[in-house]
Amino acid sequence: xxxxxxxxxxxxxxxxxxxxxxxxxxxxxxxxxxxxxxxxxxxxxxxxxxxxxxxxxxxxxxxxxxxxxxxxxxxxxxxxxxxxxxxxxxxxxxxxxxxxxxxxxxxxxxxxxxxxxxxxxxxxxxxxxxxxxxxxxxxxx
Amino acid sequence: xxxxxxxxxxxxxxxxxxxxxxxxxxxxxxxxxxxxxxxxxxxxxxxxxxxxxxxxxxxxxxxxxxxxxxxxxxxxxxxxxxxxxxxxxxxxxxxxxxxxxxxxxxxxxxxxxxxxxxxxxxxxxxxxxxxxxxxxxxxxxxxxxxxxxxxxxxxxxxxxxxxxxxxxxxxxxxxxxxxxxxxxxxxxxxxxxxxxxxxxxxxxxxxxxxxxxxxxxxxxxxxxxxxxxxxxxxxxxxxxxxxxxxxxxxxxxxxxxxxxxxxxxxxxxxxxxxxxxxxxxxxxxxxxxxxxxxxxxxxxxxxxxxxxxxxxxxxxxxxxxxxxxxxxxxxxxxxxxxxxxxxxxxxxxxxxxxxxxxxxxxxxxxxxxxxxxxxxxx
Numbered sequence: 147x148x149x150x151x152x153x154x155x156x157x158x159x160x161x162x163x164x165x166x167x168x169x170x171x172x173x174x175x176x177x178x179x180x181x182x183x184x185x186x187x188x189x190x191x192x193x194x195x196x197x198x199x200x201x202x203x204x205x206x207x208x209x210x211x212x213x214x215x216x217x218x219x220x221x222x223x224x225x226x227x228x229x230x231x232x233x234x235x236x237x238x239x240x241x242x243x244x245x246x247x248x249x250x251x252x253x254x255x256x257x258x259x260x261x262x263x264x265x266x267x268x269x270x271x272x273x274x275x276x277x278x279x280x281x282x283x284x285x286x287x
Numbered sequence: 288x289x290x291x292x293x294x295x296x297x298x299x300x301x302x303x304x305x306x307x308x309x310x311x312x313x314x315x316x317x318x319x320x321x322x323x324x325x326x327x328x329x330x331x332x333x334x335x336x337x338x339x340x341x342x343x344x345x346x347x348x349x350x351x352x353x354x355x356x357x358x359x360x361x362x363x364x365x366x367x368x369x370x371x372x373x374x375x376x377x378x379x380x381x382x383x384x385x386x387x388x389x390x391x392x393x394x395x396x397x398x399x400x401x402x403x404x405x406x407x408x409x410x411x412x413x414x415x416x417x418x419x420x421x422x423x424x425x426x427x428x429x430x431x432x433x434x435x436x437x438x439x440x441x442x443x444x445x446x447x448x449x450x451x452x453x454x455x456x457x458x459x460x461x462x463x464x465x466x467x468x469x470x471x472x473x474x475x476x477x478x479x480x481x482x483x484x485x486x487x488x489x490x491x492x493x494x495x496x497x498x499x500x501x502x503x504x505x506x507x508x509x510x511x512x513x514x515x516x517x518x519x520x521x522x523x524x525x526x527x528x529x530x531x532x533x534x535x536x537x538x539x540x541x542x543x544x545x546x547x548x549x550x551x552x553x554x555x556x557x558x559x560x561x562x563x564x565x566x567x568x569x570x571x572x573x574x575x576x577x578x579x580x581x582x583x584x585x586x587x588x589x590x591x592x593x594x595x596x597x598x599x600x601x602x603x604x605x606x607x608x609x610x611x612x613x614x615x616x617x618x619x620x621x622x623x624x625x626x627x628x629x630x631x632x633x634x635x636x637x638x639x640x641x642x643x644x645x646x647x648x649x650x651x652x653x654x655x656x657x658x659x660x661x662x663x664x665x
Contacts, residue, residue, distance in 0.1 A: 201529070201535075202529075202530070202535050202536070202537075204584055204585070204588075232643070233643055233644050234643040234644075235594060235644075236590075236592075237590065238537055238538070238589070238590055239585065239588040239589060239590055240588055240589075240590040241588065242587070242588060254584070254588070255584055255585075255587065255588030257585070257588075259535050259537045260526055260527065260535060260537075261525075261526060261529065262526065286321075287321075287322060287325040287525065287529045287530070
């Protein structure tokens with residue numbers, strides 16, 4: 147019995163150290179996403195609610211992100227932000243994330259508080275590696 | 288034709304050209320028209336505030352008006368809300384900085400159309416009109432009350448006590464002092480929600496433009512039209528002052544000094560966010576009557592950053608000609624001073640850590656006059 151204890155501990159440690167089975171991103175939902183970006187094997191697709199972003203009104207954004215090119219795996223984390231590079235400011239609000247599925251989240255509380263050119267930023271993390279994709283969006287009064 | 292006659296003709300021709308230039312009808316292209324139309328129509332729909340269960344209730348509005356004018360809600364019975372928010376001064380006081388018992392650090396905001404705000408106070412430390420109404424009651428420099436003294440004062444004043452019972456179906460003595468104070472703030476808010484500005488000369492012009500009514504368009508002065516063209520064009524004023532109430536309701540640093548004295552700084556929005564987050568009266572707290580928290584999203588998602596330092600709320604511009612002096616510190620006596628500030632924006636003061644939004648407009652004397660003429664029509 148005494149010999150069995152270290153062996154069990156060792157097997158538990160091996161199990162703990164093994165990488166978790168990675169999930170695929172929900173590609174079946176991609177068709178519902180009107181906007182997409184892809185770069186170097188990382189892709190994001192998204193839709194806003196409401197579909198048309200109105201100046202100074204809150205909106206949410208649902209995002210699907212995939213990494214690892216054709217394998218279409220879910221990233222470990224997604225974050226969304228926005229700013230007006232020409233004005234040198236970001237949003238006055240921090241969106242909150244609701245995870246819907248691996249690689250699929252909705253971010254609530256987005257507000258573009260001024261008219262003009264905004265830059266929407268998606269940060270897609272695979273472990274410690276971050277890939278940033280951006281899209282310019284013009285909001286009118 | 289001698290030289291004198293030639294010179295005379297030239298002078299006459301120049302004068303004609305000048306007249307032609309100044310009389311040239313002011314027109315707006317399609318983009319300008321869209322921007323102008325986005326400032327209306329006015330008035331806008333204003334549904335009751337879901338966070339305030341007495342918002343829009345006639346008996347609460349009437350009680351709120353009585354309390355607003357009553358010196359019984361100040362510690363020395365020497366002043367009321369109306370002392371600083373004077374109805375015949377667009378509900379402000381005409382002073383650089385307001386004050387009841389003592390002078391405060393900021394200009395008294397006019398109350399017109401306050402209901403449309405997202406944030407209240409120059410620093411946005413409140414997220415509802417009722418929460419903002421608590422601040423002057425408790426501020427030792429303004430009305431100087433506590434929740435306990437307020438409750439006692441109302442309980443001992445029969446007309447105020449009976450009205451309280453009528454609005455809330457409960458004697459004030461059956462409520463704890465803090466709940467009673469919040470209720471008082473909610474009837475004060477219900478009254479302030481009714482302080483709305485009427486249709487302005489600009490609104491009539493805007494509606495005429497929407498209807499392509501040539502007569503109505505022609506009735507709006509050309510100098511105001513030129514000022515409006517600047518406002519939505521080169522001046523870029525409507526980047527912040529947009530929509531029917533001419534504000535985005537958010538916060539910007541426009542290069543005014545932060546110092547209140549040798550050792551005191553007004554933190555502006557930075558301090559306001561911190562106060563809001565720790566306030567028991569914010570929309571995430573127990574006193575919000577809307578259990579769904581449907582209007583609390585902005586508070587929930589609010590972001591505090593170093594750029595908030597020295598930012599102040601963008602005021603709406605309706606009735607602006609009646610609300611001098613201007614800015615959060617009352618440092619600009621006239622509209623001319625305000626326009627001069629933007630015409631000569633201190634770039635060395637701006638663009639350090641914050642926004643790269645303001646650039647000196649370098650307005651001519653005529654352009655300054657036009658912009659002010661437009662502002663006077665709001």
